[in-house]
Amino acid sequence: MSDQTGRTIRDFVLSRFPGVELDDDVDIFTLGFVNSLFAMELVMFLEKEFGLRIPNEEMSLDNFRTVSAMSALVGRLRTPDAASVGEA
Amino acid sequence: MSTAAPPGTAGARAFVDTELIPHADAFDRDEAIPEWLLGSVAEHGWWGAVRTGSMVEFAALHEEIGRGCSSLRSLLTVHSMALYAVDRWGADALRERWLEPLTAGTALGAFCLTESAAGSDFTAVEASARPAPGGGWLLDGHKKWVTGGERAEVFLVFARTGRGVSAFLVEAGAPGVSRTPVRGLLGTRAALTAEVRFEGARLPAAALLGAEGMGTAIATGVLDIGRHSVAAGSTGIIAAALEGSVRHAAGRRQGGALLGEHQLIQRLITRMAVDLRAARALCRDAGALKDAGDPATLMATCAAKYFASTAAMRAATDAVQIHGAVGCSDGHPANRLFRDAKIMEIIEGSSQIQEILIAQHALTAAGAGRPRTPEGGAS
Numbered sequence: 001m002s003d004q005t006g007r008t009i010r011d012f013v014l015s016r017f018p019g020v021e022l023d024d025d026v027d028i029f030t031l032g033f034v035n036s037l038f039a040m041e042l043v044m045f046l047e048k049e050f051g052l053r054i055p056n057e058e059m060s061l062d063n064f065r066t067v068s069a070m071s072a073l074v075g076r077l078r079t080p081d082a083a084s085v086g087e088a
Numbered sequence: 089m090s091t092a093a094p095p096g097t098a099g100a101r102a103f104v105d106t107e108l109i110p111h112a113d114a115f116d117r118d119e120a121i122p123e124w125l126l127g128s129v130a131e132h133g134w135w136g137a138v139r140t141g142s143m144v145e146f147a148a149l150h151e152e153i154g155r156g157c158s159s160l161r162s163l164l165t166v167h168s169m170a171l172y173a174v175d176r177w178g179a180d181a182l183r184e185r186w187l188e189p190l191t192a193g194t195a196l197g198a199f200c201l202t203e204s205a206a207g208s209d210f211t212a213v214e215a216s217a218r219p220a221p222g223g224g225w226l227l228d229g230h231k232k233w234v235t236g237g238e239r240a241e242v243f244l245v246f247a248r249t250g251r252g253v254s255a256f257l258v259e260a261g262a263p264g265v266s267r268t269p270v271r272g273l274l275g276t277r278a279a280l281t282a283e284v285r286f287e288g289a290r291l292p293a294a295a296l297l298g299a300e301g302m303g304t305a306i307a308t309g310v311l312d313i314g315r316h317s318v319a320a321g322s323t324g325i326i327a328a329a330l331e332g333s334v335r336h337a338a339g340r341r342q343g344g345a346l347l348g349e350h351q352l353i354q355r356l357i358t359r360m361a362v363d364l365r366a367a368r369a370l371c372r373d374a375g376a377l378k379d380a381g382d383p384a385t386l387m388a389t390c391a392a393k394y395f396a397s398t399a400a401m402r403a404a405t406d407a408v409q410i411h412g413a414v415g416c417s418d419g420h421p422a423n424r425l426f427r428d429a430k431i432m433e434i435i436e437g438s439s440q441i442q443e444i445l446i447a448q449h450a451l452t453a454a455g456a457g458r459p460r461t462p463e464g465g466a467s
């Protein structure tokens with residue numbers, strides 16, 4: 001399940017940046033290819049793909065730094081309690 | 089005729105024809121949109137369109153308003169950006185206080201990003217906010233070119249804090265906030281533009297939008313809305329240029345024929361008519377992607393803004409050309425469209441900034457390049 005989440009996220013990043021070597025713990029923001037439009041694309045992608053709303057308190061750069069961090073974020077927001085906060 | 093209104097805007101079209109176009113040159117001359125017009129827009133519910141309808145409809149409305157008066161459309165643009173930010177990132181207390189009045193248009197919002205040293209590169213903002221003793225924030229800074237700044241009740245302000253750039257919603261009437269109208273601008277002269285100063289302005293804790301340090305992300309999000317509006321408004325400029333040009337070309341004779349019978353004039357009209365369809369299609373595409381929550385909307389909106397604003401400048405230039413001396417005269421609509429169109433190539437990320445963003449996207453998508461970090465430009 002979380003493997004699948006990670007794969008989906010990795011595929012999205014790779015679709016935008018083909019040919020980049022991306023393991024799940026690589027800090028995307030240190031690779032030098034992320035601008036603020038891409039950061040916003042990541043937010044929109046996660047919200048649409050996984051049907052969530054990322055609440056303010058989760059909008060920290062650290063949550064988007066790596067594929068693992070994004071998978072963990074999705075996992076947290078998918079638990080019923082957190083999901084209701086997200087949709088508030 | 090290809091200037092036919094986009095769907096869903098029948099009410100707006102009639103309003104623009106009867107309430108807006110007949111007065112737009114006077115607003116431009118007087119450098120102010122009058123209160124009665126702000127009130128009419130509120131009666132129609134148009135101030136809240138960014139959250140009450142689809143983004144396809146939002147663009148159709150902003151196209152129609154832009155066909156009549158780019159100054160009014162600019163006020164709608166920055167207001168929509170502020171409203172969107174409150175809706176998306178405001179804490180409960182802020183939403184309770186401002187969401188309804190901003191949606192109804194009983195309070196107006198404006199957007200304060202640009203400073204003397206922070207234009208296209210908005211990450212250079214020097215305005216700053218520090219925690220106030222006893223809670224909240226103290227804001228200092230000097231914002232320039234604030235569309236609607238003379239009139240707005242609230243400002244969406246970007247300022248540096250301990251954790252980077254943060255976004256705040258600031259009441260215009262708060263102590264320490266002052267504004268100075270900016271007169272004599274080249275275009276959108278009636279958009280009530282002002283410089284806004286914050287001198288130790290005290291903000292409640294709930295004024296912070298999103299989390300501290302989220303300012304760049306919020307700016308990116310609201311600029312996407314602003315670009316969508318400017319793309320649509322620019323499409324409206326093309327429609328107005330085409331309407332005026334066709335009317336003139338069908339009525340004036342030179343060289344033994346109507347202007348519209350000369351093929352060189354037909355070429356200018358052809359370009360406008362095709363650009364109008366293309367710009368409208370790009371706006372619709374960007375809007376549909378927004379409505380679907382699709383991240384591809386960000387790039388689609390850059391493309392729409394880039395195309396529509398540059399095509400609006402072309403169309404307005406050609407409209408002046410077709411009108412000849414008449415179009416150069418004070419108070420002529422072609423004269424106003426020409427000046428307003430130029431502004432569209434500068435605000436919400438200039439044409440050069442769009443070229444950087446669009447080209448980098450194309451290059452990286454082909455695995456051929458890595459973007460540095462250009463920022464989007466303000467309003």
Ligand SMILES: Cc1cc2nc3c(=O)[nH]c(=O)nc-3n(C[C@H](O)[C@H](O)[C@H](O)COP(=O)(O)OP(=O)(O)OC[C@H]3O[C@@H](n4cnc5c(N)ncnc54)[C@H](O)[C@@H]3O)c2cc1C
Binds near residue numbers: 209275462
């Ligand atoms: C009528 C009007 C209304 C406005 N309303 C608002 C508002 O409501 N709120 C707000 O915050 N701001 C507003 N602005 C400011 C506007 O957002 C800025 O003018 C815009 O972001 C460009 O910044 P600048 O004017 O400092 O130009 P600069 O950034 O100095 O750019 C000057 C020129 O250099 C080019 N350039 C800049 N960087 C690069 C680069 N990296 N590569 C190549 N070329 C580059 C630009 O395209 C431009 O042609 C308004 C401006 C106008 C004219």
